[in-house]
Amino acid sequence: MEQVSTNNNNQSEGLAQGEDEIPLKLKLKRAERMRKYRAMALIAPLFLFILGVFAIPIAIMMWRAIDNPEVVDNLPQTAIELSNWDGESTPTTALTTAFASDLVKAYEDKTASTVAKRLNYDVSGMRSLVTRTARKFNSTQPAMATMDDFIKADKRWADLRYWQALKRASSSLTPFYVLNAFDMKINDEGQITSVPEGQAIYTNIFWRTMWIAGVVTVGSLLIGFPIAYLLANTSSKVSNLLMFCVLLPFWTSLLVRTSAWVVLLQKNGVVNSTLINLGLINEPMTLLFARPGVYIAFLHLLVPFVVLPLYSVMTSISPAYMRAAESLGAHPAIAFVRVYLPQTLPGIGAGGILAFILAIGYYITPALIGGPQDQMLSYFIANHANSTLNWGLASALGMVLLVTTMILFSIYNRLTGASGVKMG
Structure with missing residues (x-):
């Protein structure tokens, strides 16, 4: 009887030890996990500071170097029609009508100057051209504008280079600013060339x-x-x-x-x-x-x-x-x-x-x-x-x-x- 009770006691002690070993491992893992969390919590303020005042501003700066939202956001129908235009032939009636409609809406929303400013970076004189045309179309409200209507508004629209500049600016992303930083540009044929010597600074x-x-x-x-x-x-x-x-x-x-x-x-x-x-x-x-x-x-x-x-x-x-x-x-x-x-x-x-x-x-x-x-x-x-x-x-x-x-x-x-x- 004593031997049986001794064996039972030994078995009970073994089970207790086994039960103690499992929680101990879990405690060690939990302690290690909490140590990592505390280390991450100590690093988090510095990480957030670097992210907020260094990484994010630099990312925004690099994005702004290729971002080109002016025409796409303010002339959405025109941007669609420009993607279908070959850039060499006379602009279609669908393009001119969409452009006139978008110009009137941009003039009413007071965003025509934003579009004009962006286009003026590419071709000098487009600021006055766009704002003047938007003002005239806003007063006449044409249902369907043709190329002749644009030429009547301003004779410069007869020159295709203004329409080509509009097409180059119709994408949401552009290499225009980066190329300009290296004194280069995209010409009317879509090729990357150097700017004239007098403009290369x-x-x-x-x-x-x-x-x-x-x-x-x-x-x-x-x-x-x-x-x-x-x-x-x-x-x-x-x-x-x-x-x-x-x-x-x-x-x-x-x-x-x-x-x-x-x-x-x-x-x-x-x-x-x-x-x-x-x-x-x-x-x-x-x-x-x-x-x-x-x-x-x-x-x-x-x-x-x-x-x-x-x-x-x-x-x-x-x-x-x-x-x-x-x-x-x-x-x-x-x-x-x-x-x-x-x-x-x-x-x-x-x-x-x-x-x-x-x-x-x-x-x-x-x-x-x-x-x-x-x-x-x-x-x-x-x-x-x-x-x-x-x-x-x-x-x-x-x-x-x-x-x-x-x-x-x-x-x-x-x-x-x-x-x-x-x-x-």
Whole structure:
């Protein structure tokens, strides 16, 4: 009897242990799942922030570069008839009637000006042509409009290029703005061609932007490298004072710093007066509203962005490398070039790419200090977005800068690696 009861007790304990093992596994899985949920909850605010202020705006910008809703939304019947028109023969009565009907409705809905503005981007003069025709048809209310009715409203409708421009704009998506950003267009035959030489501006502006940013980047590296070297290899007291001087510009508004250079670089300003008093020049130099002034102001803005990554890399380089090279007989200059300088390449790359990307995006500095021949691509993006309200072209030009930035960063990442820069 005792043996039977012992066996029963053992079996009961085994069952209890088995029952305990199953809930324990479930508890471990549940705990692991909750740990993942907590980690995702911690990351969620940052993810939503990046999504809201970075990813979504960029996606909207890229969409606006190819979006073309004006004709499709405001002239729906015309868009259908234009898709059936070959673009070479005289517009059919069905097309002219649909166009007249849509124009009258657009005039009543006060959207005719939107269509006219979009078509004027393609062919100059279409703004007045469309609004004038819409006004006349709104007063006459033709039941069936023919080509003769359009010519009576305005003789320019006899020219097929206005109808062809209307057909090119009748799609909901268009490469018009992107091609315009590269000084190209779609001609009346539907072929991609370059715009006339007198109208080609954005390619030259793009290369001007790259040149100015490149010169400023090289200058910032030449100025920032000795400063970073001194910061990393001097006493802490001197290093703290120098770091304060490097960070001081960050405590002042970009607009204020740029405006200060307007005062300093005038012909009778501090810079010219100082150079004349020192006997370095005999007459004032043209620094304001000229390329030299743009370079000077850019260097003032971008040198701190070069110094900081260089300093972070230089502080991680042990002085023992230079001492070892010199103890083996290397001249200090040769030891610096062959031992120390290669170890600073990640900082040079990081500072250089940061300065270059910032330079191609600034527009306040060249707008206030530069002349007409010193304006960069970012100035025209701001101008189209705020003044001419040509958001499609502004988005296309912005996309050009975005792609350029991504290519440059990819090259930098391939050459040095994103993990090349070590903080401290």
